[in-house]
Amino acid sequence: MARSAADWRPEKCIGEYRLAGCEVTTGCPAMSIAQAVELGAQSFVLGFANSGGHLDERYLSHVMAALDAGMDIISGLHDKLTNYPELVNKAREMNAQLIDIRHPTTRFSTGRGHKRTGKRLLTVGTDCSVGKMYTSLSITRYMHQQGMHATFRATGQSGILVAGEGVAIDCVVADFISGAAESLSPDNDPQHWDIIEGQGSLSHPAFAGVSLGLLHGSQPDALIICHALNRSHMRALPHVPQPTLEHTIELNLTAARLTNPNVFVAGIAVNTSSVSDDEALAWCRKTSEQLGLPCADPVRHGVAELVARL
Amino acid sequence: MARSAADWRPEKCIGEYRLAGCEVTTGCPAMSIAQAVELGAQSFVLGFANSGGHLDERYLSHVMAALDAGMDIISGLHDKLTNYPELVNKAREMNAQLIDIRHPTTRFSTGRGHKRTGKRLLTVGTDCSVGKMYTSLSITRYMHQQGMHATFRATGQSGILVAGEGVAIDCVVADFISGAAESLSPDNDPQHWDIIEGQGSLSHPAFAGVSLGLLHGSQPDALIICHALNRSHMRALPHVPQPTLEHTIELNLTAARLTNPNVFVAGIAVNTSSVSDDEALAWCRKTSEQLGLPCADPVRHGVAELVARL
Incomplete structure (x- = not known):
């Protein structure tokens, strides 16, 4: 933070x-x-x-x-x-x-699932703390540089501290997770992008409920899959292995289709800080070929490739 | 209630x-x-x-x-x-x-995902209000009649009113959904069954986060899929269609395997109150054949068939 x-x-x-x-x-x-x-x-x-x-x-x-x-x-x-x-x-x-700042002061409604106008991107992850917020902020900044209309939507305390507003979705009463997420990215201009900071992971035994409610309420058009290299297990749970990228894509697309049947994956954002520049580039190239998706470390490589498909 | x-x-x-x-x-x-x-x-x-x-x-x-x-x-x-x-x-x-009674008075921890001793059954549903609590209570009562060791675990206000204890899982702060569910069915005797009342549905855009956190924290050995006949849409959301039983089984098994790889579906519990006795029986027989699972209306037919596979 x-x-x-x-x-x-x-x-x-x-x-x-x-x-x-x-x-x-x-x-x-x-x-x-x-x-x-x-x-x-x-x-x-x-x-x-x-x-x-x-x-x-x-x-x-x-x-x-x-x-x-x-x-x-x-x-x-x-x-x-x-x-x-x-x-x-x-x-x-x-x-x-x-x-x-983590405690919402708004009274939320339960989710409705109605399609809202404007475009939405949500960052999702293989695990907690893999770079969803940094990726979302990097994409928003890059879009602004390109003259695109975009708003970063903070969903955690660090994002709120940066943005000055938002909703810490993990501090909402459980019945209102997706309703709170809906309120965070209301109807907007057709060409406007809400860049919504993801939370947790559908594969994390502690926090997947938060991730799912946020996914449904955000009704994203596009997902960016965030990942960190060289983790041996899920954050704070040494007995729980990390999911593959393929499984993470499948889980998130299946769930996201409930509120947006046209959702697609725009790319993979990877935190490569544990390896050298060369290894990072090689890993991204290999992964991009395997999955048929752009793959980049937002800090090392920027996000131009990730935004290209939007 | x-x-x-x-x-x-x-x-x-x-x-x-x-x-x-x-x-x-x-x-x-x-x-x-x-x-x-x-x-x-x-x-x-x-x-x-x-x-x-x-x-x-x-x-x-x-x-x-x-x-x-x-x-x-x-x-x-x-x-x-x-x-x-x-x-x-x-x-x-x-x-x-x-x-x-909906507001927890306990301080919860975040989920750990550690395997607990004893056996657990969770009722899950195609939708909200399809009979998860009635099915759970019926199974618990029937198990007691059979001399089995079983405890009904209430997860909603109505269940808490009936049982005199429990945790309204939809009123927990989102970060603690699965942690609260873990605390609700602690380690127990190897032959003891916790019969955990399910909430919401993985296919409900408003409440799926609650359902997923409860599923992960409950780490069920067995699932009973609950369903109500002749609903045209998800509760309170006329634009959202009902999922099929097959899709509901697949979604729940995939998610449940994260905290219990050996989870299985024990049967289908269906609320047939909208049709005649004959139609109810015919529907259950047909569904049982199609899915290869016991299928019964707990109110009309009892739960002996559903418990048989446990």
Whole structure:
């Protein structure tokens, strides 16, 4: 989540606040809360994610310090900041905001399945955290460069932090998943593309329900299949193997046809960060030939090929 | 929901409270709130359901009257009784309880997909409201009559009202659907059957996400496919056709294999209430031959055939 903001909204990022033992970085300069405030920082973002979206209480003292320094707090966790009385009291005292961006504030309807005007692309994946959001943002940016009409539709806390709006679809009450997804990409101009950030995977035992409701509600015209190289198992579940690309295509097309019989796969977006440039290119060429679809790493190769079929 | 309580817990039902224009009945004697209290009624159940689980404000005066008469209130709606200050104040005044049985009070984990001990059966359907709960309750009762060890696991408000416990899976935060389903049927004796009430349908554009998360978390050994005769379209969606039984079997087996590769279909349970006895029997025989599976209407024919393959 922190990295997303630093990569996609660098103009809004002043620095990073690191705890002892932290092994990753956004690339932003490390600084204290006091230094950040001096440089103009107005918000303190809890930039981490974990399965279940739990707020570990050992972080509360840092949140209190940021509030004390006059900052608003932004969290993308399931555990709400506003459920901690000490934070609520401190925020009131400092006239600061506690912003739980994962928690929808809208009242949703159940899905209707009616065909909406405009075009929609959804990124889906072999697994969680394989690059669906980066691919969606890259495609939207490229489309804008080409003069196409397109809107990125955020469906998770990181995407919402980047876009400034959206619905964290995994935090919606289950009955309203597809209804919330429908509301996220309403009727639009016939040539307009909604580029909808996918979530989870139909092959993930924990999160497939979220993925399916999002797929049905998005009624995509086009799918991009996202994948990451060299994973031995599904995220956080060492006993669950990764699905093949072929199986992922088949599962998603079968499910997507329920709300859009004309859905097609536009290409494969792959996170190749675990291999060399040459290996990445070779893997993409081989996969493209095998599946008869464009295949590229959005970060290394761009998304021109993936957009070509749209 | 009212009918479920009257059919499956008749010893707990004293009467029904009807509004002008009501066209259905539970079979319980109609009475006023005052009469019900005089006969010993302690709870006033909002026995209706609607898509979205909305509490129409025109019912509030009746709820207030029941509170005034000293009754607790039980609701299975998404809209919480406890969100209405006038109800909360009145309940406090009368020392009465407002019980929102659809809303989980447990903190769930995300799904793990680990194989659990014991056996599990899940009812799945071509559509919503095709008899998944009645079939599950019928199977549990029949198993008990046969001396088998079995537990009905409620996953919706009506089932919870009947069983006295359970989790309304469609009211869980989307990220926790399959985790909640896992917690509902924990490790058990090798010969014990959990009979898990299904929800929605993988072919329903509004609710398939709930159905899929429940399917993955339940990791069923056996599926019973539930169906209702003579429906022209999916519930509440006139533009969405019903899936075939063959497609429903294929969709559910494919998805269920993710968490239990050995899953099988034990039979077809069909609601034949729209046709004659003879037509019902003929339809079941024909379907049984076509699919090579037992097929019966649990209400008309019992469930012995459906349990035979377990």
